[in-house]
Amino acid sequence: MLTWAVIAHIAGVLGFIGIAVAASAVAKVLLGILLAIAVILFVLAPLAGAAITWPVLPSPAKARADPHAAGTPSAVTT
Numbered sequence: 611m612l613t614w615a616v617i618a619h620i621a622g623v624l625g626f627i628g629i630a631v632a633a634s635a636v637a638k639v640l641l642g643i644l645l646a647i648a649v650i651l652f653v654l655a656p657l658a659g660a661a662i663t664w665p666v667l668p669s670p671a672k673a674r675a676d677p678h679a680a681g682t683p684s685a686v687t688t
Contacts, residue, residue, distance in 0.1 A: 614633045614634075614636045614637035614640065615633075615634070615637045617629070617633040618630045618631075618633035618634040618637060621633060
């Protein structure tokens with residue numbers, strides 16, 4: 611995109627108006643595509659991060675099978 615913008619400026623300075631307009635149009639289209647992709651990624655990135663780092667909890671059957679698992683109250687003898 612930056613290359614097309616530079617080409618448009620140089621062509622405009624040198625008097626090649628047709629080339630400058632075409633290069634400017636290409637740069638505008640590429641900028642629009644870049645902004646659309648950036649917005650999509652900014653929206654989807656937190657969702658993907660939440661899906662990857664979602665806490666994995668043990669199943670209730672496994673917790674009942676292991677009485678010494680963390681969080682299970684132990685019998686206290688006096």
